[in-house]
Amino acid sequence: MDEAIVQGVERLVAHVREVDGVRGFVARAMRAVPRHQFIPDVALVVPGDPEKAFVIDRERDPVTWRDMVYSEHAIVTQLDEGRTDIRAGAGAYTSSSSAPSTVAYLLTLLDPEPDDRVLEVGTGTGWTAALLDHLVGTQGAVTTIEVDGAVAARAAKNLAAASVGAHLVVGDGADGFPQGAPYDRVHVTCGVRKVPYAWIEQCRPGGVIVAPYCPGFGDNHVLRLVTLPDGTAVGRFPGYASYMMMRSQRPATYAPDDGSGLRRPTEVHPRTIGLAPPGADLAMAAITGLYAHIGREETRFLSYVLDPAAPGQWAVAIHHRGDAEHTVYQMGDRPLWDEVTDAYFRWVSWGKPGRERFGMTVTEEGQRVWLDMPDQVIGK
């Protein structure tokens, strides 16, 4: 390997080792399976804020390309499901190589053992599948599913060039891949609001499922479930993880702020809801089943709430800089703002529990979110 690449790999390994909670076995796998083998020549680097995203081109500027591949940044490899050329630099991010620290954190939680049978959902570039293949060390023990045919074709080439024997399937990862079951581990690298039961059904008892839980309400969370012999799974939210959503579970489009709808005052500051901590976000999402997001402008702070089942139903609470009063505009009959603020104050009345006190049970009938113990269900 080129000396500069070796130095890049070592920089990445050192960075990942410093991330809280990441264990050494993942950093060692990242040394054995260098990331550059999976990154296309032209891609989009996203250093946190999408406004600062920039294109890297290996042919035009190989040094920047290499430095970014071995940086802590996520690298977007597809825009708008391939309808927009990556060189445009803007669009909906639909495939990527996630930030190495996030990849390392999720793999640490998965904790695969040699010879485990693993299902990965969301192949993307193929890098995570290759890391999993290295960690389990058994030919053909890793199956990875990608919904996008073009993304899968590129990943297949990357995996073949790196001599990785993972089994790549094109399909909807929500269905799992029953032909490869039972799995010891299911590793999900796209966000979900609802955990598909197929993943639990296809895991053996004691199996581990790690998935980004992104209910579309403020902060996102990583979920680690363990499967039980009765065909259910139970687990908690050990930390933060944000991923692009599973195709079939993408949130509703953002509501417009066109000043329409029923106008009324609210005593609750829009920031109280919009900037609530992760535990509150988890509780509000589970209790109400709604989506929320914020808007920040020079003179306004906006807190939106949307009903995913009824796109015309939404509310926005607005704080104007310098104003003591705040206003809510509500579209549709359902008092969404009141539902969300009620859920927030329930969370306050419980003593403001952090995300680590919440958990989830998944059965064939669906999912339940609970506080502290599985019998203290708060929502779905």
Ligand SMILES: C[S@@+](CC[C@H](N)C(=O)[O-])C[C@H]1O[C@@H](n2cnc3c(N)ncnc32)[C@H](O)[C@@H]1O
């Ligand atoms: C963040 S990327 C995955 C990164 C990947 N693990 C890697 O190492 O490069 C998310 C991927 O999930 C895929 N995806 C979205 N919905 C899916 C679904 N229903 N089934 C399978 N893959 C899906 C996207 O097309 C995208 O490639």
